[in-house]
Amino acid sequence: MDRPFIFINSAMSADGKLSTKERKQVKISGKLDFERMDELRAHADAIMVGIGTVLADDPSLTVKSPERKAARKAAGKSENPVRVVVDSSARTPLNADIFKKGEGLRIIAVSNSAPEEKIRMLEKKALVIKTGAFRVDLTELAAKLKEMGINSLMVEGGATLNWGMLSAGLVDEVYTFVGNLIIGGKTAPTFTDGEGFTENELLGLELFSAEKIEDGILLKWKVKGKKN
Numbered sequence: 001m002d003r004p005f006i007f008i009n010s011a012m013s014a015d016g017k018l019s020t021k022e023r024k025q026v027k028i029s030g031k032l033d034f035e036r037m038d039e040l041r042a043h044a045d046a047i048m049v050g051i052g053t054v055l056a057d058d059p060s061l062t063v064k065s066p067e068r069k070a071a072r073k074a075a076g077k078s079e080n081p082v083r084v085v086v087d088s089s090a091r092t093p094l095n096a097d098i099f100k101k102g103e104g105l106r107i108i109a110v111s112n113s114a115p116e117e118k119i120r121m122l123e124k125k126a127l128v129i130k131t132g133a134f135r136v137d138l139t140e141l142a143a144k145l146k147e148m149g150i151n152s153l154m155v156e157g158g159a160t161l162n163w164g165m166l167s168a169g170l171v172d173e174v175y176t177f178v179g180n181l182i183i184g185g186k187t188a189p190t191f192t193d194g195e196g197f198t199e200n201e202l203l204g205l206e207l208f209s210a211e212k213i214e215d216g217i218l219l220k221w222k223v224k225g226k227k228n
Protein backbone atom coordinates (compact mmCIF):
# COMPACT_ATOMS: atom_id res chain seq x y z
CA MET A 1 0.00 0.00 0.00
CA ASP A 2 1.35 3.45 -0.85
CA ARG A 3 0.07 4.94 2.39
CA PRO A 4 0.33 4.08 6.10
CA PHE A 5 -2.22 1.99 8.02
CA ILE A 6 -4.60 4.76 9.09
CA PHE A 7 -7.09 4.74 11.97
CA ILE A 8 -9.27 7.40 13.57
CA ASN A 9 -9.66 7.51 17.34
CA SER A 10 -12.31 9.86 18.75
CA ALA A 11 -14.47 10.28 21.82
CA MET A 12 -18.07 11.29 21.26
CA SER A 13 -21.13 11.90 23.42
CA ALA A 14 -24.05 9.48 23.35
CA ASP A 15 -25.59 11.84 20.74
CA GLY A 16 -22.50 11.71 18.49
CA LYS A 17 -20.93 15.10 19.29
CA LEU A 18 -17.20 15.74 19.66
CA SER A 19 -17.50 19.04 21.54
CA THR A 20 -20.04 21.77 22.34
CA LYS A 21 -21.67 24.20 19.92
CA GLU A 22 -18.96 26.75 20.98
CA ARG A 23 -16.34 24.11 20.00
CA LYS A 24 -15.38 23.92 23.67
CA GLN A 25 -13.71 20.68 24.68
CA VAL A 26 -15.71 18.42 26.99
CA LYS A 27 -14.32 15.53 29.04
CA ILE A 28 -16.06 12.61 27.33
CA SER A 29 -13.44 9.99 28.14
CA GLY A 30 -12.69 8.85 31.67
CA LYS A 31 -9.26 7.94 33.02
CA LEU A 32 -9.17 4.51 31.37
CA ASP A 33 -10.07 5.81 27.92
CA PHE A 34 -7.38 8.49 28.13
CA GLU A 35 -4.93 5.72 29.11
CA ARG A 36 -6.04 3.70 26.07
CA MET A 37 -5.52 6.77 23.87
CA ASP A 38 -2.02 7.26 25.31
CA GLU A 39 -1.22 3.62 24.50
CA LEU A 40 -2.42 4.11 20.90
CA ARG A 41 -0.29 7.25 20.60
CA ALA A 42 2.75 5.42 21.96
CA HIS A 43 2.44 2.72 19.29
CA ALA A 44 1.75 5.02 16.34
CA ASP A 45 4.44 6.35 14.03
CA ALA A 46 2.50 9.60 13.62
CA ILE A 47 -0.57 11.44 14.98
CA MET A 48 -2.63 13.78 12.80
CA VAL A 49 -5.15 16.51 13.68
CA GLY A 50 -6.88 19.28 11.74
CA ILE A 51 -6.12 22.96 12.30
CA GLY A 52 -9.64 23.36 13.77
CA THR A 53 -8.59 21.12 16.66
CA VAL A 54 -5.31 22.99 17.19
CA LEU A 55 -7.17 26.31 17.31
CA ALA A 56 -9.95 24.98 19.57
CA ASP A 57 -8.04 22.70 21.98
CA ASP A 58 -4.34 23.52 21.57
CA PRO A 59 -3.38 19.86 22.14
CA SER A 60 0.26 18.88 22.67
CA LEU A 61 -0.26 15.40 21.11
CA THR A 62 2.50 13.97 23.30
CA VAL A 63 2.73 10.56 24.92
CA LYS A 64 1.97 11.13 28.59
CA SER A 65 3.13 8.01 30.43
CA PRO A 66 6.84 8.03 31.38
CA GLU A 67 6.95 4.22 30.92
CA ARG A 68 5.58 4.43 27.38
CA LYS A 69 7.98 7.26 26.51
CA ALA A 70 10.88 5.20 27.89
CA ALA A 71 9.76 2.16 25.87
CA ARG A 72 9.77 4.24 22.69
CA LYS A 73 13.26 5.50 23.52
CA ALA A 74 14.48 1.96 24.21
CA ALA A 75 13.20 0.97 20.77
CA GLY A 76 15.34 3.72 19.26
CA LYS A 77 12.40 6.05 18.56
CA SER A 78 11.67 9.62 19.61
CA GLU A 79 9.57 9.98 22.81
CA ASN A 80 6.62 11.12 20.75
CA PRO A 81 5.23 10.08 17.38
CA VAL A 82 5.59 12.55 14.52
CA ARG A 83 2.88 15.19 15.03
CA VAL A 84 1.07 16.27 11.86
CA VAL A 85 -1.31 19.24 11.51
CA VAL A 86 -3.48 19.51 8.38
CA ASP A 87 -3.55 23.26 7.88
CA SER A 88 -4.33 24.45 4.32
CA SER A 89 -3.77 28.17 5.04
CA ALA A 90 -0.86 27.82 7.51
CA ARG A 91 -2.86 29.16 10.46
CA THR A 92 -1.04 27.10 13.12
CA PRO A 93 -0.03 29.54 15.89
CA LEU A 94 3.74 29.72 16.39
CA ASN A 95 3.21 29.34 20.14
CA ALA A 96 0.97 26.24 19.83
CA ASP A 97 1.53 23.53 22.43
CA ILE A 98 2.62 21.05 19.76
CA PHE A 99 5.76 23.20 19.37
CA LYS A 100 6.25 23.91 23.08
CA LYS A 101 5.88 20.42 24.51
CA GLY A 102 7.89 17.24 24.02
CA GLU A 103 10.53 16.13 21.57
CA GLY A 104 10.06 14.76 18.06
CA LEU A 105 9.34 15.92 14.53
CA ARG A 106 6.35 18.16 13.79
CA ILE A 107 4.87 18.38 10.30
CA ILE A 108 2.57 21.16 9.15
CA ALA A 109 0.79 20.15 5.93
CA VAL A 110 -0.27 23.24 3.97
CA SER A 111 -1.70 23.93 0.50
CA ASN A 112 0.08 25.74 -2.30
CA SER A 113 -1.97 28.86 -1.55
CA ALA A 114 -0.72 29.23 2.04
CA PRO A 115 1.08 32.54 2.72
CA GLU A 116 4.85 32.19 2.10
CA GLU A 117 5.84 34.43 4.99
CA LYS A 118 3.97 32.27 7.53
CA ILE A 119 5.41 29.12 5.95
CA ARG A 120 8.93 30.47 6.50
CA MET A 121 8.14 31.08 10.17
CA LEU A 122 6.67 27.60 10.59
CA GLU A 123 9.74 26.09 8.89
CA LYS A 124 11.82 27.19 11.91
CA LYS A 125 9.75 24.84 14.07
CA ALA A 126 8.49 22.09 11.78
CA LEU A 127 8.79 20.36 8.46
CA VAL A 128 6.28 22.01 6.12
CA ILE A 129 4.78 19.79 3.40
CA LYS A 130 2.89 21.48 0.54
CA THR A 131 0.18 19.60 -1.36
CA GLY A 132 -3.04 20.64 -3.12
CA ALA A 133 -3.92 23.98 -4.70
CA PHE A 134 -6.17 25.49 -2.02
CA ARG A 135 -6.77 22.54 0.28
CA VAL A 136 -4.32 19.95 1.52
CA ASP A 137 -4.50 16.88 -0.75
CA LEU A 138 -4.87 14.20 1.92
CA THR A 139 -4.09 11.30 -0.45
CA GLU A 140 -0.83 12.90 -1.55
CA LEU A 141 0.01 13.76 2.06
CA ALA A 142 -0.57 10.15 3.17
CA ALA A 143 1.73 8.92 0.38
CA LYS A 144 4.44 11.39 1.43
CA LEU A 145 4.20 10.26 5.05
CA LYS A 146 4.62 6.66 3.93
CA GLU A 147 7.72 7.63 1.89
CA MET A 148 9.15 9.11 5.11
CA GLY A 149 8.82 5.73 6.83
CA ILE A 150 5.52 6.37 8.63
CA ASN A 151 3.68 3.04 8.57
CA SER A 152 0.92 3.71 11.11
CA LEU A 153 -1.00 6.97 11.40
CA MET A 154 -3.47 7.83 14.17
CA VAL A 155 -6.01 10.52 13.24
CA GLU A 156 -7.38 12.36 16.28
CA GLY A 157 -10.03 14.51 14.56
CA GLY A 158 -11.72 16.77 14.48
CA ALA A 159 -15.01 16.52 12.65
CA THR A 160 -13.89 18.03 9.32
CA LEU A 161 -10.62 16.15 9.05
CA ASN A 162 -12.46 12.89 9.88
CA TRP A 163 -14.75 13.58 6.92
CA GLY A 164 -11.80 14.46 4.67
CA MET A 165 -9.99 11.22 5.49
CA LEU A 166 -13.06 8.96 5.35
CA SER A 167 -14.45 10.46 2.13
CA ALA A 168 -11.03 10.14 0.43
CA GLY A 169 -11.02 6.41 1.29
CA LEU A 170 -7.95 6.79 3.48
CA VAL A 171 -9.16 5.13 6.69
CA ASP A 172 -8.69 1.44 7.59
CA GLU A 173 -10.24 1.40 11.07
CA VAL A 174 -12.37 3.67 13.26
CA TYR A 175 -12.38 3.60 17.08
CA THR A 176 -15.15 5.55 18.76
CA PHE A 177 -15.49 5.84 22.50
CA VAL A 178 -19.12 6.74 23.28
CA GLY A 179 -19.39 8.52 26.62
CA ASN A 180 -22.25 8.86 29.09
CA LEU A 181 -23.47 12.36 28.27
CA ILE A 182 -25.60 14.33 25.81
CA ILE A 183 -24.12 17.51 24.34
CA GLY A 184 -26.78 18.50 21.80
CA GLY A 185 -26.80 21.46 19.43
CA LYS A 186 -27.17 21.24 15.66
CA THR A 187 -23.93 23.19 15.16
CA ALA A 188 -21.84 21.14 17.62
CA PRO A 189 -19.16 19.11 15.75
CA THR A 190 -20.13 15.47 15.24
CA PHE A 191 -17.83 12.51 14.61
CA THR A 192 -17.97 13.23 10.86
CA ASP A 193 -19.00 16.65 9.51
CA GLY A 194 -17.98 17.97 6.07
CA GLU A 195 -20.36 17.70 3.12
CA GLY A 196 -21.75 14.27 3.98
CA PHE A 197 -22.42 11.37 1.62
CA THR A 198 -25.48 11.04 -0.60
CA GLU A 199 -27.69 7.97 -0.24
CA ASN A 200 -25.71 5.91 -2.76
CA GLU A 201 -22.23 6.90 -1.53
CA LEU A 202 -22.53 5.67 2.08
CA LEU A 203 -19.46 4.14 3.69
CA GLY A 204 -19.92 0.64 5.13
CA LEU A 205 -18.27 -0.51 8.38
CA GLU A 206 -17.82 -3.86 10.08
CA LEU A 207 -17.94 -3.95 13.87
CA PHE A 208 -15.11 -6.07 15.25
CA SER A 209 -15.12 -5.12 18.92
CA ALA A 210 -17.48 -3.57 21.51
CA GLU A 211 -16.12 -3.12 25.00
CA LYS A 212 -17.56 -1.38 28.05
CA ILE A 213 -15.01 1.01 29.55
CA GLU A 214 -16.07 2.71 32.80
CA ASP A 215 -19.45 4.31 31.98
CA GLY A 216 -19.06 4.29 28.21
CA ILE A 217 -18.47 1.91 25.33
CA LEU A 218 -15.59 1.57 22.91
CA LEU A 219 -16.62 0.51 19.41
CA LYS A 220 -14.03 -0.66 16.90
CA TRP A 221 -14.92 -0.76 13.23
CA LYS A 222 -13.17 -1.83 10.03
CA VAL A 223 -13.92 0.37 7.03
CA LYS A 224 -15.35 -1.83 4.27
CA GLY A 225 -15.78 0.72 1.46
CA LYS A 226 -18.90 1.87 -0.36
CA LYS A 227 -21.96 0.33 1.28
CA ASN A 228 -24.09 -0.53 -1.77
Ligand SMILES: NC(=O)c1ccc[n+]([C@@H]2O[C@H](COP(=O)([O-])OP(=O)(O)OC[C@H]3O[C@@H](n4cnc5c(N)ncnc54)[C@H](O)[C@@H]3O)[C@@H](O)[C@H]2O)c1
Pocket residue numbers: 009010011012017018019020023024025028049050051052053054056057086087088089135136137138156157158159160161162163164165189193
Ligand atom coordinates in the same frame (compact mmCIF):
# COMPACT_ATOMS: atom_id res chain seq x y z
N1 LIG B 1 -13.80 14.34 21.15
C1 LIG B 1 -12.77 14.12 20.39
O1 LIG B 1 -12.26 13.00 20.31
C2 LIG B 1 -12.21 15.24 19.57
C3 LIG B 1 -11.00 15.07 18.89
C4 LIG B 1 -10.51 16.12 18.12
C5 LIG B 1 -11.21 17.30 18.02
N2 LIG B 1 -12.37 17.44 18.69
C6 LIG B 1 -13.17 18.67 18.55
O2 LIG B 1 -13.44 18.89 17.17
C7 LIG B 1 -13.53 20.30 16.94
C8 LIG B 1 -12.67 20.66 15.76
O3 LIG B 1 -13.17 20.08 14.59
P1 LIG B 1 -13.25 20.94 13.26
O4 LIG B 1 -14.11 20.21 12.32
O5 LIG B 1 -13.59 22.35 13.61
O6 LIG B 1 -11.75 21.02 12.78
P2 LIG B 1 -10.66 19.91 12.33
O7 LIG B 1 -9.74 19.67 13.45
O8 LIG B 1 -11.32 18.76 11.69
O9 LIG B 1 -9.83 20.73 11.25
C9 LIG B 1 -10.47 21.06 10.06
C10 LIG B 1 -9.56 21.82 9.15
O10 LIG B 1 -8.63 20.93 8.53
C11 LIG B 1 -8.22 21.55 7.36
N3 LIG B 1 -8.15 20.71 6.17
C12 LIG B 1 -7.22 20.91 5.23
N4 LIG B 1 -7.37 20.05 4.22
C13 LIG B 1 -8.44 19.32 4.50
C14 LIG B 1 -9.07 18.30 3.78
N5 LIG B 1 -8.63 17.89 2.59
N6 LIG B 1 -10.16 17.75 4.33
C15 LIG B 1 -10.59 18.16 5.55
N7 LIG B 1 -10.01 19.15 6.28
C16 LIG B 1 -8.94 19.72 5.75
C17 LIG B 1 -9.21 22.64 7.01
O11 LIG B 1 -8.51 23.87 7.17
C18 LIG B 1 -10.29 22.47 8.01
O12 LIG B 1 -10.85 23.68 8.41
C19 LIG B 1 -13.11 20.99 18.21
O13 LIG B 1 -14.26 21.46 18.87
C20 LIG B 1 -12.45 19.89 19.03
O14 LIG B 1 -12.64 20.07 20.42
C21 LIG B 1 -12.87 16.46 19.49
Ligand SMILES: Nc1nc(=O)c(N)c(NC[C@H](O)[C@H](O)[C@H](O)COP(=O)(O)O)[nH]1
Pocket residue numbers: 010011025026027028029033034037053057058059060061062156
Ligand atom coordinates in the same frame (compact mmCIF):
# COMPACT_ATOMS: atom_id res chain seq x y z
N1 LIG C 1 -10.06 10.93 23.47
C1 LIG C 1 -10.63 12.09 23.83
N2 LIG C 1 -11.53 12.12 24.83
C2 LIG C 1 -12.14 13.27 25.21
O1 LIG C 1 -12.97 13.25 26.13
C3 LIG C 1 -11.81 14.48 24.52
N3 LIG C 1 -12.39 15.64 24.85
C4 LIG C 1 -10.86 14.40 23.48
N4 LIG C 1 -10.51 15.51 22.81
C5 LIG C 1 -9.43 15.45 21.85
C6 LIG C 1 -8.68 16.66 21.93
O2 LIG C 1 -8.03 17.14 20.81
C7 LIG C 1 -7.74 16.71 23.12
O3 LIG C 1 -7.44 18.03 23.22
C8 LIG C 1 -6.46 15.93 22.99
O4 LIG C 1 -6.70 14.58 23.20
C9 LIG C 1 -5.53 16.43 24.07
O5 LIG C 1 -4.25 16.04 23.75
P1 LIG C 1 -3.06 16.47 24.72
O6 LIG C 1 -3.40 15.96 26.08
O7 LIG C 1 -2.93 17.95 24.72
O8 LIG C 1 -1.86 15.79 24.17
N5 LIG C 1 -10.31 13.20 23.16
